[in-house]
Structure formats: structure tokens, C-alpha cells
Amino acid sequence: xxxxxxxxxxxxxxxxxxxxxxxxxxxxxxxxxxxxxxxxxxxxxxxxxxxxxxxxxxxxxxxxxxxxxxxxxxxxxxxxxxxxxxxxxxxxxxxxxxxxxxxxxxxxxxxxxxxxxxxxxxxxxxxxxxxxxxxxxxxxxxxxxxxxxxxxxxxxxxxxxxxxxxxxxxxxxxxxxxxxxxxxxxxxxxxxxxxxxxxxxxxxxxxxxxxxxxxxxxxxxxxxxxxxxxxxxxxxxxxxxxxxxxxxxxxxxxxxxxxxxxxxxxxxxxxxxxxxxxxxxxxxxxxxxxxxxxxxxxxxxxxxxxxxxxxxxxxxxxxxxxxxxxxxxxxxxxxxxxxxxxxxxxxxxxxxxxxxxxxxxxxxxxxxxxxxxxxxxxxxxxxxxxxxxxxxxxxxxxxxxxxxxxxxxxxxx
Numbered sequence: 001x002x003x004x005x006x007x008x009x010x011x012x013x014x015x016x017x018x019x020x021x022x023x024x025x026x027x028x029x030x031x032x033x034x035x036x037x038x039x040x041x042x043x044x045x046x047x048x049x050x051x052x053x054x055x056x057x058x059x060x061x062x063x064x065x066x067x068x069x070x071x072x073x074x075x076x077x078x079x080x081x082x083x084x085x086x087x088x089x090x091x092x093x094x095x096x097x098x099x100x101x102x103x104x105x106x107x108x109x110x111x112x113x114x115x116x117x118x119x120x121x122x123x124x125x126x127x128x129x130x131x132x133x134x135x136x137x138x139x140x141x142x143x144x145x146x147x148x149x150x151x152x153x154x155x156x157x158x159x160x161x162x163x164x165x166x167x168x169x170x171x172x173x174x175x176x177x178x179x180x181x182x183x184x185x186x187x188x189x190x191x192x193x194x195x196x197x198x199x200x201x202x203x204x205x206x207x208x209x210x211x212x213x214x215x216x217x218x219x220x221x222x223x224x225x226x227x228x229x230x231x232x233x234x235x236x237x238x239x240x241x242x243x244x245x246x247x248x249x250x251x252x253x254x255x256x257x258x259x260x261x262x263x264x265x266x267x268x269x270x271x272x273x274x275x276x277x278x279x280x281x282x283x284x285x286x287x288x289x290x291x292x293x294x295x296x297x298x299x300x301x302x303x304x305x306x307x308x309x310x311x312x313x314x315x316x317x318x319x320x321x322x323x324x325x326x327x328x329x330x331x332x333x334x335x336x337x338x339x340x341x342x343x344x345x346x347x348x349x350x351x352x353x354x355x356x357x358x359x360x361x362x363x364x365x366x367x368x369x370x371x372x373x374x375x376x377x378x379x380x381x382x383x384x385x386x387x388x389x390x391x392x393x394x395x396x397x398x399x400x401x402x403x404x405x406x407x408x409x410x411x412x413x
């Protein structure tokens with residue numbers, strides 16, 4: 001149980017989260033979240049919050065959103081039983097296949113939802129940030145779908161290791177803006193996108209890609225991504241005959257994980273988020289925010305972040321561009337603090353081994369992000385034989401081929 005809260009306080013906060021009463025009126029998930037933004041952006045955030053309240057759960061908006069999910073995104077995505085992994089692990093393994101969604105990852109659920117919202121709010125232009133590139137691809141595709149121009153900010157390091165997605169973004173009609181400042185990864189891309197937003201907060205809509213940042217983004221992204229867990233829950237009942245004992249998802253900013261976990265919070269299911277353990281435990285060697293971070297403010301939200309003793313945000317490392325982030329969504333911080341979700345990490349080498357095993361046994365090339373969840377699920381299965389395991393497969397691994405092909409042949413074979 002939490003060391004931040006007394007047991008009764010943690011129980012009340014968790015009950016509010018399960019009932020969907022988080023965030024509160026101030027945009028907080030318990031002590032986490034809120035809005036810490038420059039004065040110049042306050043009107044833009046106020047308009048966005050008002051727009052979310054007006055449109056997000058309006059029947060007309062939801063009808064349009066659900067239609068796009070069905071007819072364009074390709075939902076519901078499949079729930080796949082993994083017979084070879086099940087045999088090898090001594091468990092019953094099921095996979096929620098977000099890799100089968102249009103553009104190849106869960107990011108499209110959020111992108112099309114926010115693009116529809118941007119259109120209703122009268123935006124003239126959309127900007128987005130991306131790490132692994134899947135959010136950039138999804139944003140470009142969604143903006144093309146609704147008829148809005150799009151610029152995607154991407155760190156120079158991520159552009160090099162995710163070259164196929166850079167080309168896809170451009171072919172979908174969006175501009176890719178290389179970010180050469182800071183750590184040249186996702187955190188720097190978000191910073192640059194925020195700076196651009198300040199220049200025209202009335203005409204620009206910022207399509208944020210994860211459940212991070214200032215209110216209302218963590219709430220908005222969670223609501224749009226919860227379709228993952230809603231579908232998976234019903235599919236498990238229909239196909240497996242019951243709910244899983246445990247569900248795993250990788251966690252960077254945390255959008256695919258909160259999308260899977262939130263609809264399952266009220267069930268008797270163990271929930272485990274898996275962060276990037278990188279190459280070691282030292283600062284700068286990993287992106288295991290919840291495992292090793294401390295509370296602080298990052299990019300508009302009070303959450304758990306990787307920082308030194310002086311409060312300086314630290315650079316991170318992960319073989320996976322999508323997990324290479326110094327913070328985490330505030331709702332994840334609350335779920336860890338209340339003890340409802342357990343957060344662990346998997347190292348680069350463990351993720352690679354899990355990716356190779358999945359390819360060889362089930363014919364699925366998963367994203368390096370998701371490979372971390374498979375690594376942790378495999379270890380769990382060995383220690384808890386016979387369990388029914390659900391793994392959120394957040395995306396496909398085509399984008400990671402430039403990284404994978406550079407590895408020694410003994411790892412790829």
C-alpha cells in the first residue's frame with residue numbers, strides 16, 4: 001500500500017479513480033496532475049478544457065468518433081490466444097492486438113479523437129510531438145482524414161532510429177520538424193511543440209500523444225484510449241470464458257497502459273506496468289520513472305519524474321524510442337501510490353529476447369516498447385504457473401527495423 005497516503009485515504013482515492021471521478025475539478029489525480037503552464041497558454045488550456053467538457057461525451061461527437069474507430073481505424077482490434085507462448089511459459093497467454101489498428105499502433109485511437117475535437121474547436125492547424133514516431137504517423141493520418149494541416153516535432157535522435165516513420169509522416173502530408181535541442185528525444189520534442197503553440201494559441205491545436213502534460217490532456221487521452229480495455233475485457237469474457245488473472249502493458253508516458261488498465265481497475269485483476277530498464281540503474285541509463293523517480297513538475301504536470309538531487313530533469317536511455325521519457329502520466333503516479341497497479345522494469349536485453357521469442361513462436365513482430373511487457377510477463381509466468389495472462393500489444397515492430405538490423409547476428413538469429 002502507499003507510503004504517501006494513509007490506508008483509508010488511498011482507498012478513497014482508488015475508489016474515485018475506479019468510478020471515473022478522477023481527475024478532480026482542479027485536474028488532479030490525488031496530489032498528481034494539475035496545470036503548470038505559462039500565462040500565455042492559460043487561455044488556450046481554458047478553451048481546450050471547455051471544449052472537452054462540451055464535446056467529448058456529447059452523443060453526436062461520440063457517434064462520429066465511434067464511426068471512425070469502426071470504419072477507418074478498424075476496431076475492434078483482435079484478441080489473440082498465443083498457443084506457443086502459453087506452452088513455453090506454462091500459462092494461458094492472450095494478446096490485445098493494437099498492432100492491427102490502422103497505422104499500426106494504439107496511437108490512432110487518440111489521434112483521430114483529438115483531430116475531430118480540433119475540427120470542432122475551429123483550429124486552423126495541428127501540431128504534435130512524437131518519440132517512436134507512431135503518434136506522428138497517427139496524427140498525420142488523422143489530420144489528413146479530417147482535413148487539417150499538421151506539423152510533427154521529433155527529436156533528431158528519434159528521427160535517426162525511427163527513419164521509416166519519418167518517411168510515413170511526410171507521405172501522409174505532414175511536416176516533420178527536427179528538434180536539435182536538449183536530449184533530442186521525446187522530452188525535447190514536447191518542449192519545442194509547446195513553444196510553437198505559444199506563438200498562436202488561438203489558431204493551433206496541440207494534439208498531445210500520451211496521457212501526460214497539463215490538464216485536461218491526461219484525462220482526454222485516457223478517455224480516448226479506454227476503448228482498448230473496454231474491448232479487451234469483453235473479448236476475454238467471450239473468448240477465454242473469464243477475465244485474466246493479470247494484465248501487462250508497457251509504460252512510457254503511459255497512454256496504452258492507462259487505456260488498457262482503466263476499464264479493469266474495478267475487477268479482481270493484477271495490473272502490471274513495465275517501464276524501460278535500459279542498461280542499468282544509474283541516472284541516464286534507463287527510463288524507469290516510477291521505479292526510481294521522485295515527485296516533481298514536468299511539462300505542465302506534477303507527477304513522478306527522473307531528476308537529480310538538485311531537481312534537474314535527467315536524460316534517459318531506452319532501446320525503445322517510445323519509452324525514452326523522463327516522466328509519466330499523473331494517473332499512473334496515483335495508481336502506483338495507492339498500490340492498485342504495480343510498476344516494474346525490463347532491460348534492453350530482456351526486451352530484445354522477448355521480441356525474438358514472440359517472432360519465432362507466434363509470428364508477431366511487436367514494437368520494442370511492447371517487448372518490455374512480454375519480458376516481464378514471461379518472468380511472471382515462470383514464477384506463477386498456470387495463470388491467465390493478458391498482454392497489451394501496443395504496436396507493431398516495423399518501425400524498429402533500423403534498430404534491430406544493427407544488432408549483432410547472434411541476437412537476431
